[in-house]
Amino acid sequence: MRGVTFLLSLACYVMMTYSQQCRQVLTTVCDHDVVNSSMQKGDKGDVGRSGKSGLPGAQGNPGAKGEPGEVGKKGMQGESCALGSLGTDIVTKLAKIEGLLTPPSTTTMATTIVTTTTTSSITSCTTSSSNGPHNLTSDVEVYCEDGWTIFQRRIDGKVDFGRRWDDYANGFGQIDGEFWLGLNNIHKMTREGGCRLKIELWDFDGNQRSAHYSSFSIESPENSYRLRVSGYNGNAGDSLEYHNGQSFSTKDNDNDSHGSMNCATSWGGSQGWWFNACAYSLLNGVWMRQSNGVNHGIVWRHWKGYNESLKETKMKLRCD
Incomplete structure (x- = not known):
């Protein structure tokens, strides 16, 4: 019980x-x-095992920032390392290679690789036995092609031709791509006379035309590099005779024959050329496929008129 x-x-x-x-x-x-x-409370049992730890609490506020340490002493200056003639030559060649490999900007050109010569006169590529880049003097590099000296080339619009007077005088661009050799150099190559001009043109469909001139020269800087050209023959039509006797103009140096505006800026691209009032040709125009009436592009009026821009151009001279 x-x-x-x-x-x-x-x-x-x-x-x-x-x-x-x-x-x-x-x-x-x-x-x-x-x-x-039977209902009386029994004796207290032994303490059981501890339970698992709970989740960690929230992170407390960061402590106050400590005081900055003392400034260390300046170390000893190392000795300069001389490159020597071999090292200097290597650095120069590497810089040149880097410039050729770097695509030029469509807005600015940081490097001008064709410069004004300091010699009294220079010659063309007539005596060169190979095509490609060629040093006429120690500081003038040109592109030779079958004895002709290329002084202007347009290919793909990667070089901005909307430049100021000094750039057109001294030259700009990449010698194996789009470039302008410089009015100073062109003047020094042609001032002795006996020079011919050949212009080659291509449209966007691959058609090609050319214009040849038996006499070509550029006058001195004092005459604003006035153009002298005559003796046309070819299948492109003569769109340069209209500019004969005209001084060179840029957006910051207006020498054209127009009385009320600067042709270099009114044509929309601020390119330099031997403007009259204004142009039958503009091979330094903005690279574009279709002209729009405000910006006339690369123009040769007697072949494509003003509404269709050219794709590629070459201007080259030969002095025999």
Whole structure:
């Protein structure tokens, strides 16, 4: 009987329903003392194992910034390293190669590789036995082609021809790409006379025309590099005779024959040329496929008129 009573007592305790009703049930089974002794609280058990650690709390605010340390002492200066003649030559050649490999910008040209010569006169490519870049003097490089000296070339519009007077006087561009040799150099090559001019033109469909002139020269800087050209023959039509006797003009140096405007800027591209009032030809015009009336592009009037721009041009001279 005591075992039954104990189990009933334990059940009531676990169910946390130790109430008067439960005590009454137990009392009917056994004595009051047995119920009381069975329902008494037992001894405290041993401490259980610690549970797992909880999640870490939020990061606290950063501490105050420490004081800066002392400035270190300046080190000893190293000795300079001399390149020597071999090292200097290598550096010069590497710089030249880098300039040839770097595509020129469509907006600016940082490097001008054709410069004004300081010698009293220079010759053309007549005596050159190979085609390609050729040094006429120590500081003048040109592109020779079958004995002709190329002094202007347009190919793909990668070089900006909307330049100022000094650029057109001294030259700009890449000698194996688009370039302008420079009015100073052209004058020095042609001032002794006996020079011819050949102009080669291509449109965007691959058609080609040419214009030949038996006499060609550029006057001195004091005369604003006035053009002297005559003796036309060819299949492109003579669009240069209209410019004969005209001084060179740029956006910052107006020497044209127009009385009320600067032709170099009114044609939309600010290119330099021997403008009259204004032009039958403009081979330094903006590289574009279709002219739009405001910007006339690369013009040769007697072949394509003013509405169709040319794709490629070459201007080259030969002095025999």
